[in-house]
Amino acid sequence: MTVTIINFILLCLLFVAALAINQQRNLFAASMLTGIYSLMCASLFVCLDAVDVAFTEAAVGAGIATILFLGTLALTGFEEKTEVKVSIPGLIIVLITGGLLIYGLQDIPLFGDANTPVQTYLAGKYIDDSATEIAVPNLVTSILASYRGYDTFGETTVIFTAGIGVLMLLGRGGKKKKGLLDEAEEKQS
Amino acid sequence: MFEVATYMILFAMFLALVSAIIGKSVYDKILAVNILGTITVLFIALFGFLTERPEFLDIALVYALINFIATVAILKFFEYGDMGRSSHLNEDSDI
Numbered sequence: 001m002t003v004t005i006i007n008f009i010l011l012c013l014l015f016v017a018a019l020a021i022n023q024q025r026n027l028f029a030a031s032m033l034t035g036i037y038s039l040m041c042a043s044l045f046v047c048l049d050a051v052d053v054a055f056t057e058a059a060v061g062a063g064i065a066t067i068l069f070l071g072t073l074a075l076t077g078f079e080e081k082t083e084v085k086v087s088i089p090g091l092i093i094v095l096i097t098g099g100l101l102i103y104g105l106q107d108i109p110l111f112g113d114a115n116t117p118v119q120t121y122l123a124g125k126y127i128d129d130s131a132t133e134i135a136v137p138n139l140v141t142s143i144l145a146s147y148r149g150y151d152t153f154g155e156t157t158v159i160f161t162a163g164i165g166v167l168m169l170l171g172r173g174g175k176k177k178k179g180l181l182d183e184a185e186e187k188q189s
Numbered sequence: 190m191f192e193v194a195t196y197m198i199l200f201a202m203f204l205a206l207v208s209a210i211i212g213k214s215v216y217d218k219i220l221a222v223n224i225l226g227t228i229t230v231l232f233i234a235l236f237g238f239l240t241e242r243p244e245f246l247d248i249a250l251v252y253a254l255i256n257f258i259a260t261v262a263i264l265k266f267f268e269y270g271d272m273g274r275s276s277h278l279n280e281d282s283d284i
Contacts, residue, residue, distance in 0.1 A: 036225050043236075046248075059255055067263065070263065
């Protein structure tokens with residue numbers, strides 16, 4: 001029960017943070033708020049027993065993504081240029097899509113339900129056989145590195161390629177620039 | 190007891206979020222991110238004890254490291270405009 005209440009409070013905080021990100025016109029503040037959003041998201045993942053996902057969220061979302069945002073802002077400037085317009089057809093499409101997604105949620109099994117296909121289909125085989133087939137003591141490692149080896153290899157390649165692409169886009173800039181902190185201060189005040 | 194402490198931590202999380210939203214200067218925002226990272230560390234540690242899995246303490250420790258590195262990286266980025274250059278260019282850049 002307590003965990004449910006904690007999840008609820010965390011989701012409310014996430015909602016507030018998302019609204020704040022949406023309202024921010026200062027892009028530096030928005031990127032800091034996305035860092036905060038990631039940290040709270042990581043807390044929620046820990047509550048849902050997905051510690052590894054939470055860890056990735058904290059490292060990538062709060063750490064690397066924030067740095068990438070700041071790197072982009074250093075090249076583009078700290079204020080949002082375009083004016084905000086409310087587009088009625090866009091709102092309708094978003095509402096319809098959201099409604100469909102919520103409708104689809106009804107088919108999803110309950111959290112922690114033991115009779116879902118995820119729990120009954122392959123999990124038993126992994127638990128029974130991985131010690132003899134793969135001979136790696138850690139079950140997760142044997143699944144990631146052997147049963148799903150090609151999958152993991154592909155994911156790593158995609159992430160590596162994306163990283164190289166971002167680095168090439170941002171460049172390294174040889175010249176010494178004025179401290180960005182002063183610039184952001186001027187913009188904010 | 191852990192329950193009450195966890196709720197207090199969640200409230201502190203809310204306060205940090207508010208300070209990030211209404212804070213005026215750049216430093217307020219950076220500090221809010223750092224505070225929220227620390228609160229996350231505390232939250233994970235407490236949550237471990239709440240659900241009777243004290244081994245979450247190790248995970249909380251690694252979050253502390255990530256938090257520290259992220260804050261240093263953000264500040265460094267502001268100081269130099271990038272993540273630093275090779276050190277033979279001038280004195281005050283490192284890496």
